[in-house]
Amino acid sequence: MKLLYYPGCTLRTVAQDFDRSAREVASALDIELVELTDFTCCGGLFPQTTENLMPLLAPARILVQAQRTDPAQKLMTLCTFCYNTLKRTHFTLQNDLQKRSIVSEFLEEPYRAEVKVVHLLEVLRDDIGYEAIGRKLAAGSLIESIQGMHVAPYYGCLLLRPSEEISMDDPEQPTILEDLLQTLGCTVVDFPWKTECCGSFLAVNKPELARQCSQTIVQRAAQVGAQMLVTTCPLCSYNITHLGLDHTPMSVLYFTQILGMALGIDLQKLGLRPDRLEKAIT
Amino acid sequence: MNAFVQSNAAQDTRLLVEVEELSGQNLYACYQCGKCTAGCPLAFSMDILPHTIIRLMQLGQVERALSSKSPWHCAACLTCSSRCPKGVDLARVMEALRVLLIRSGKAPIQVFQLPVELAAQLPQQAAVSALRKHSG
Numbered sequence: 121m122k123l124l125y126y127p128g129c130t131l132r133t134v135a136q137d138f139d140r141s142a143r144e145v146a147s148a149l150d151i152e153l154v155e156l157t158d159f160t161c162c163g164g165l166f167p168q169t170t171e172n173l174m175p176l177l178a179p180a181r182i183l184v185q186a187q188r189t190d191p192a193q194k195l196m197t198l199c200t201f202c203y204n205t206l207k208r209t210h211f212t213l214q215n216d217l218q219k220r221s222i223v224s225e226f227l228e229e230p231y232r233a234e235v236k237v238v239h240l241l242e243v244l245r246d247d248i249g250y251e252a253i254g255r256k257l258a259a260g261s262l263i264e265s266i267q268g269m270h271v272a273p274y275y276g277c278l279l280l281r282p283s284e285e286i287s288m289d290d291p292e293q294p295t296i297l298e299d300l301l302q303t304l305g306c307t308v309v310d311f312p313w314k315t316e317c318c319g320s321f322l323a324v325n326k327p328e329l330a331r332q333c334s335q336t337i338v339q340r341a342a343q344v345g346a347q348m349l350v351t352t353c354p355l356c357s358y359n360i361t362h363l364g365l366d367h368t369p370m371s372v373l374y375f376t377q378i379l380g381m382a383l384g385i386d387l388q389k390l391g392l393r394p395d396r397l398e399k400a401i402t
Numbered sequence: 403m404n405a406f407v408q409s410n411a412a413q414d415t416r417l418l419v420e421v422e423e424l425s426g427q428n429l430y431a432c433y434q435c436g437k438c439t440a441g442c443p444l445a446f447s448m449d450i451l452p453h454t455i456i457r458l459m460q461l462g463q464v465e466r467a468l469s470s471k472s473p474w475h476c477a478a479c480l481t482c483s484s485r486c487p488k489g490v491d492l493a494r495v496m497e498a499l500r501v502l503l504i505r506s507g508k509a510p511i512q513v514f515q516l517p518v519e520l521a522a523q524l525p526q527q528a529a530v531s532a533l534r535k536h537s538g
Contacts, residue, residue, distance in 0.1 A: 128527070129526040129530070130525040134525050164530035165478065167497075169424045169494070169497055170494075175534065201527040281479070282484060283484060292484070317444075317481065319477060320478070320528070321529075321532040322477050324516065324529055325512060325514045325536075327520070336443075355528050
């Protein structure tokens with residue numbers, strides 16, 4: 121299958137391992153990713169005020185670019201912030217005709233609100249299917265090492281909320297990540313802090329607060345017996361790794377990296393350093 | 403409105419209307435169950451707890467809510483919004499308070515300083531989002 125892909129700013133820079141591993145996984149599952157041309161940053165956050173339309177312009181421009189490229193296509197994203205911002209902007213413009221008309225006029229191109237913003241996790245669940253992924257799992261020592269691990273799924277905040285607009289999974293008891301990890305043969309621990317916030321962008325100007333949030337998540341994961349946290353967002357990964365880990369041994373992987381390992385993809389292609397991984401696994 | 407309105411009642415009433423308009427939320431829908439505060443991952447650091455922010459405004463004391471650090475400690479993770487039994491989107495209320503301060507010039511944009519080793523790895527999404535929160 122063919123999918124339009126919007127990497128966003130972070131996957132192009134500090135989270136290249138997320139981008140690379142996703143491309144490898146997509147290729148192994150016969151998904152052809154077509155990168156959206158001429159894209160900009162989405163603005164990071166969806167505006168929470170009712171009357172401020174300015175922050176809608178950047179994401180709307182991206183949606184219009186997707187519509188221009190191929191209106192029948194789904195637009196796939198990976199970064200949680202991009203996913204949340206694009207999907208909420210689409211939702212707003214789809215349901216508020218007045219806002220849609222103002223934004224369309226400003227962009228000098230009507231947005232028809234037909235683009236379907238999806239996350240790779242949804243593509244894996246809805247289009248590929250866990251059964252098909254299960255049939256493609258590689259054999260060997262690497263997958264055995266994953267299958268022996270106790271893994272905590274970590275969703276963070278914006279991947280699931282607000283659920284009436286995002287509608288990927290239940291905002292309180294999601295299972296999309298668990299189901300994927302179970303398909304790979306991992307032992308998934310029951311992790312009540314899986315939708316807790318890591319402190320998000322407070323890492324920039326109030327890192328001590330983000331540190332406390334992230335440390336709590338790591339400590340709770342360790343308490344329920346997890347050896348690995350599987351994340352879906354570059355900022356969660358950053359906060360957990362740089363602020364949260366402290367002295368608790370815990371490996372932090374993107375879901376695309378552990379999926380890539382299970383599919384038998386070379387570690388370096390997944391942006392994983394073998395030495396670091398070995399330390400994490402043993 | 404009620405017996406608790408302070409001497410600057412006219413000013414507070416105007417601000418209350420602005421908060422309700424900016425956030426699109428009915429603050430009087432809140433019945434103070436405290437679920438927002440119970441689930442807030444940043445509540446430990448707030449000088450006024452999330453449900454109290456709403457209570458202050460219900461009592462007409464918007465200036466006190468505006469002078470709190472709490473809106474700036476909110477990470478907009480939407481846990482409160484997704485759990486509120488009355489459908490009050492508190493994250494939108496916090497944003498309305500921030501935006502009111504920014505637009506009245508009372509929240510100058512800070513220059514963020516991070517240690518070099520942290521800044522080099524900082525995801526762009528964090529920098530963009532933090533600046534957005536401080537510039538409206």
